[in-house]
Amino acid sequence: MECGNCGTEVSSEDDFCPSCGAQFSSSATGDTSSRVSGEPESRFDIGEKGYLGIGGISGVIAFGFLPPLFGVVSIFCGVQLWRHHDKKLGGGIILFGAVALIVGMYVGAQTMQ
Secondary structure (H helix, E strand, O other): EEEOOOOOOOOOOOOEEEOOOOOOOOOOOOOOOOOOOOOOOOOOOOHHHHHHHHHHHHHHHHHHOOHHHHHHHHHHHHHHHHHHHHHHHHHHHHHHHHHHHHHHHHHHHHHHH
């Protein structure tokens, strides 16, 4: 049997494609070749609260310590929120992470003078 998403050869007993993670659904006839609509679930999705918490904390840390690292982590969490959970919260965390990155870099540059 072939995965309907990526074309990888899969066993008829598989519930998920081992290559792309697409989930297969069973029809009334027992055929497992049809793919469930939507994107395959991420194996590392920490959920809305996880991305919100990590993104917010990373943004706060970015104001004073390693802004390139923590600002980017905050922006990444915002993108994951925006794509998979809540667009408003995701956009807010993206904006917060970007501001924290810019302000943190500016403050760091001013302390170097």
